[in-house]
Amino acid sequence: MSSKDVIIEPKEEEEKVEYHLLSIDETKSLLHTDVTTGLTQDEATERLQRVGANELYGSSGTSTLKVFLSNLFNSMNIVLLIALIVSCCVQDWVEAIVLAVVIVTNTGIGFFQEFKSEKTMEALKKMSSPTARVLRNHEVNVIPCREVVPGDVVYLEEGDVIPADLRLCEAVNLEIDESLLTGESVPAVKQVNKLEVKENEISVGDRTNCAFKNSLATKGRGIGIVIGTGLKTEVGKIAVMLEKSESKSQSGKTPLQKTMDRMMFLLLGIAIILAVVVFAVNKFKITSEVLLYAISLAVAILPEGLPAVVTVTMAVGVRHMAKEKAIIRRLAALEALGQVTDICSDKTGTLTQSKMVVKSCYIGEEDFEVTGVGIIPEGKLMRKAPDSKKYTEEVPLSEINQDSQRLDLASMVCALCSTSSLFYEKEENAWKSIGDPTEIALVVFAQKFGYTKEKISEKYEFIMEHPFDAVVKRMTVIYKNKETGKYLFLSKGAMESELSICNNYMTKDNQIEQIHPDVGKKSKKFMMKFASRGMRVLGLSYAFRDTYDENMTREQAESDLIYLGIIGMYDPPREESAASVRMCQEAGIIVRMATGDHPATAKAIAAEIGIISKENMNKKNVVMVASDFDNMKPEDVDAMTYLPLVIARCTPQTKVTLIEALHRRREKFVAMTGDGVNDAPAIKMADIGIAMGKGGSDVTKQASSITLTDDNFASIVHAIASGRRIFTNIGKFTLHLLSGNVSEVVLLVLGLFFKDQNVSVFPMSPAQILYLNMVTSSPIALALGVEKAAKDVMHHPPRPLSSSLFSFELMLDTVIYGLLMGVLSLVSYIITIIAKNGSDLLTNNVNCNESDGIEEEKCKIGFLARGVAFYVLSLLILVHGFNCRHNRKSGFFTKQKMNKALLFSFILGLILIVPTAYIPVINDKVFKQTYITWQWALIGFSILFFIAFSEVYKAIKRRVWGLDLALIDLEYEDEEDVEEEDLDDDDDDGEIKEIKPNHQVV
Template sequence: MTPVTLQQDPVTSYRRPVDEVLAAFDTDAQHGLSEDGARARLEKYGRNELAAKKPLPGWRKFLAQFQNVLVIMLLVATAISAGLWWYERDAALPYEAIAIFAVVLLNAIMGYIQEARAEEAVAALRQMSAAHASVIRNGARRSIPAAELVPGDIIHIEPGDTIPADARLIHSATLQTAEAALTGESLPVSKDTLPIAEEATLGDRHNMIFSGTAATFGQGRGVVVATGMQTQMGHIAGMLEETPAETTPLQKELARVGKLLGIIVIAIAVVMIATIILVEHVTGFAAIFDVLILGVALAVAAIPEGLPAVVTAVLSLGVQRMAHRNAIVRNLPAVETLGSATVIASDKTGTLTKNEMTVRAVVTASGRVSIGGEGYAPEGEVRREAGRNKDGAMTDNETAIIAGPLRIELERALAVADRANNAVLQKHDGHWTVQGDPTEGALIVAARKAGLEAEALNARFERVGEIPFSSERKLMTTLHTDAHKQEHLLVFTKGAPDLLLGRCTRELVGEETKPLTADRRVEILQTNEQLAGEALRTLGVAFRYLPADAPEADEVDERVEQDLVFAGLIGMIDPPRAEAREAVARAQMAGIRPIMITGDHPVTATVIAAQLGISGNKRVLSGTGIEKLSDEALDQAVKEVSVYARVNPEHKLRIVKALQRGGAIVAMTGDGVNDAPALKTADIGIAMGVTGMDVSKEAADMVLADDNFASIVAAVEEGRSIFSNIRKFLRYLLSSNIGEVLTMFFGVLLADTIGLKAEEQAVVLPLLATQLLWINLATDGAPALALGVDPPDAQAMRKAPRPQGEGVITHQMWSGIVSVGVVMAAGTLLVLDASLPGGLIEGSGSVRYAQTMAFTTIVFFSLFTVFNARSDDQSAFVGLFSNKWLWGAVLLALLLQIAVIYVPFLQQAFSTVSLGLEDWLLCTLVASSVLWLSELRKLITRIKSRD
């Protein structure tokens, strides 16, 4: 047979018999590969490592902070300003250029510090790989570095081992592996060597073991079929490499606003410069440079220099608040995305559920007992259920005290479950954990809740033999002495109910055992199906007495697993988190659609989803079903289906992309390796901090410190508040900048009308570029930052997410921004006119005095505008004193303005003169008009809205 190559067929080995796989890879189960053969294959296939991407140097990460459109425009303005200063030498230092560049540099440093942890998903995957592997070469077992494994190697697996490569099992002695990180399966998976006839998803390939997963029980040997990037873990690493980083809505909108401002700046500058040169008949090199100064001043006026820094600062403050609510943000702009999320695609295991198996029901001959409590703490109420209908629903809410035959049966059944068991229940620092199989741990916890103490059981039942669980038998049996009946040995057996029932001839009823009739067998199997329909994983328990001198007692084997007494059925589940249902309801109230994407069984997923209120139609789509759908059909399916089960990483990616094609903004939660590509593709990836693996954390935008689904909803609320505050300071900053642009534009255009002239200059500006820069950075900066920490709206989680495609700045916002800008410009120019001789309003001041008055007026306009900017329609007087930081910022801005008017060296730097009391009163009176006019506009808006 011609050996297959790694590239040709590493994955379909699960469909072929063991001898064919060994032949295909040209290896021997007993002797393995020779050293020479392994060396040749290592050269051919490469080392068993994940491909590493060359890390991005720190300096390139820092330079990436300057790629924002607004930042680039500011750098251009810096260069022009510095060039003009170099030409004119009108000041000791280029103050404008230094100030602008300082802001740009501050913004870059803040962004770099906040996002310094670069993408390390592939590196985290590599850390999961096994350091060494137990391999058979030249007929001898030896340990080698896992990186030296090659296809065809025979590896040996024991409990606790990390699987070093993908392998087809050739021998399994009750081997079980934990595959939750790869498949999402919450329980360890039993492994066998039988070929699988049909195509199966990763979670159903029971004859395969996968790189990066761990062995929890038993032993096994396998032939390596895939190494390095060809493993399932490698495929995920490849998907991470191929997945581009998504741009958040806020990043897109700020880029759009930046481009829009750039176009406005260029258009206004070109029009103004051309108009001045033509109308004023400007000639000569020096005069043309004066006009270019106007272009720089317009650029300074139009560009909100503080915007990038304020956005970064506000997001950073929001990140700190979210950290207090157990949400750690790794990618700043993702904060805003949370607030606009329309879908939360959540994994089940460890996210909506606790990833802790819990016994919920025990059914014996005399009735059904429910067991309360959560997790592995041996605390919970054990009560008798009064009755259930055929669908499993309670027919009577009343419960009764457990006594009589039912009490006896319950204790016998749980005693069997506790003794036929290899798990250990432990308590560390007040937290209960299970060492061993989670299912066995749940059985021990249930026994403790029912009052069966470990000390008493250990004293009475000493184990003298064991028949381990096997995937073929699906049973586990232990043999014990009985201190109460020393003439007997006790056989305790647990396993698959249907198989165990076939080995039982009698049933425990109270203290007695009765023959197991055919009708009773049917009834037990129907009860088993009923429990399964409730998404409970079921186990049967049975026992028998064995004379101490019986032949079977000398050598424990499968002969003792006959003529058993059936003790009962035990149903268990990985239960939903107690707070998850409320969190789901809150998300739905906020217009967010929760969906479940899991590797677990469809029945389990459907029931858990129904319990949480995620799905009302009980529709579920499996991974194999997804594979059969075209992209168009999947796009339609995701609109209706909210539960997805037995999915692979590729399926998760397809689901997320289909949701996004339908216009959804997707928040994807997860904790395992299998979630990483989808976490990276989603608009915002949310990883679990406690149970989550490094891979998922590095691929995510946000990490939950408490693995609590409710924290996601709290983070959404915080994200909405942050987005609302971003709108507030954008409204504020852009209103001020529009006012400045209009002041500059019409101040120059109407210079003759308002008396703004100077004989020695071709053009006199109403405001100097340094004054505009001071407004944008010093007096506007602090109030804008204070708006970023405005208290959240109490109704934030009762509103739907903002519509897809709606910008951060809406048409209504633009209307308000422009109207405020017009009022600011008109008032500022009137004050300028009244301060100058001639013009519409006669004045007597110098140009420098008039510019100082206009400078102060427009600053006051900004300070009144900050209160308007808190809402487009709500009065500024609602919650006027709710933000103490805002009042502090306004006071700080006022003090800074007083300083720039009266401090001598600042007077020189900003070309200001001292003002009198009547001057301050005039500036205040005129500037307050923006507040009253905005209040009138908002009142009209509210009246129209009510009508």
């Protein structure tokens, strides 16, 4: 392969060059460069022209006009726009104004909510390092990062942001924080030797001889050859995946949105049919009165208030979730949360604290446990109580703080053999740390027992430091005792490395004896034990010497030491993680971990927080390495009985592959959480993307639907519970609004047959219809939208994806309640007419549809009947609000806690209805009705009959269907417990069966 193939023409095969498997000389030859001279300026300029700038190119961004039009011309607004146009054509300005207000409200709220988010790809661009130190023409020059090209020789120092992907050719104590790509909390130690060829692809986290764009050098220095720039870097590949998935995610709609679209177009079709019926009844004599009635009937079937109520309910939910530490960036994501069946979570910073802490140690032939979390230097050292396997006996400080004793010396190694620091920030009232996370954990451990550099420095003077070396895998410092003049050598590093430089060891009795093979065996036993629990293990050793020579070599300093033991530390789970995972499992949600960490670490953390149970720890495919999972064909993945619960050594593509595999399975609605750039493509592709707000990158936040301000997995559980509540409430107010619309249609359609001289007399005026839809129904619907969540809302499985908001039960309820209210209103209308006019019904009421005055005697009966029908329907709609709080339990005779917003809306509705019949001008000029007298008895009977019928109807449903947890919202403190089947973890062949959504994970 020529240089041109690799550098000059960035073809597809360029991506296949595995530089980590090449030697330094092979890399130099392939890229035509020299680490002693660098590229010439002419070569660099030519390569820059051919391969392009070292930038991450994104899309042009979201157009303001495009966002506005997408919110204006959605299915709901299209239907309302048609009604608005027709209303304007017939000069029904009152109705037109109301419809316009609804459309503007819906469009405005949706537009401003969506346009708050910044452009995802712009966040990627801002991540680039502004400058880089590059060798060109024998000189190291500082150039803009965008001008770096393949073949450039880059110099790195501590604190530098890596400007491009590099193949390292020199690494002196070099450690790089690659958490944004790998998710690992511990900086990667770098070396320069080529890696061995493996059967499977070596993941980014294991490419120890490479450095990657946008990662951070935390220690040491190095030199690297640029092997990839721009979109050819690892972070660039993420940008490409993110841009591809972005268009897909933006075009998709949530199940509720799709259902609402179908419903609105269905109602539009029904409205057209009803208009034709109106024309047919009037023998297609389309006068202004007939056209007005057709429009009124169409408006009656359309729930104008539904879009506004849905949007306002969502907005209220957004504000509520903000208090719960979750920022909702897309309103639709809130209702979709209730359908989540799987949560794929990153480990570091999401399920864990992203802070290393010492958990266990094996010092002087005895093992201990350490309490305390985070970087707060508070905790205890615990040992096993006599005749017990539990660490319940506290080691007193007097035993730890003894000069030259095993625990004293171990604490001194942790405190002094470090370049990190721990301090208390008074202004923020919090502990702060600077340095490597592993060293910080050791410093915190020592400070728990009173050992700080400042305190020890009173007695000991710093002499010399041999920094950590990737070859020998240890660090050593030398201090001098100011009182005795003796020198103290302290060393920490890999256990095998420390054992190799020790001739003696300290026993449990603080005696020094010659080291023997059993010492290494016991240490290895505990090292494996600690590692199986997800810990990183370091060995500790020391020596007292009478003399020290400035010319002493590192090899001489690190010889003939005394072995103390090992210390184990790990990134601990958040305190809430285990409880949150358990709550998810109780809610039928499977929690999966996808992390860049080592398999043993990921497996241990997953077991500790309950993602996998102990009995299933070693079962096939419960835990998989990303390279194995990535190399499987899609059909092989689909053939798996169950997908892995833990995937370690993940790449960005691994997480995307996992989500794709879940989407191919039945009834899977996936949420993805994470904080690093490596999580962004998967977060964008998931049904619900959840980013960490505090520790997360800008890219991840912008790709997400939800951002957690406290980086706490527990907040996800609260968000899901809120999503379930909102969806349930949407069902409640949808039932209320639609049943109200059905009742109006029943009244208006049957009212067509009441004629005077072959002209239909309207049983309800257009103003009355709009009043019912907007003033009577909407406040009640809004109150139903803010119903509180049930206490056990997370104790039943998520609703299936195949289910719809408009279930059979909801549609049946809509028809039953709608027919009942419409018929009761119509019967009241008829009885009022008969009582006044006898069998003549509406004779002499011609032209009362548009009459402006009640003084006309011939319209008096029609106006009175309208008033009675209007009052019956208005009050039934108000009462029906309480009925809609529960679909199978009584809305009136229950211990259910009162919804104050619903009670307020009911009282407000009673007050506002009075002027429509009893205040002159308003009653006859606007609503075309008159005041009511004895008919109040008729209205009262209708309300009582409705309540009685509703109770009988619900009793029948309970008898036939029972109280199905999947169909009802659990609101009651006295709700019966519903037992579920227990799931056997194992089948006959020893494998885990596919996890059912309403059972705990294996």
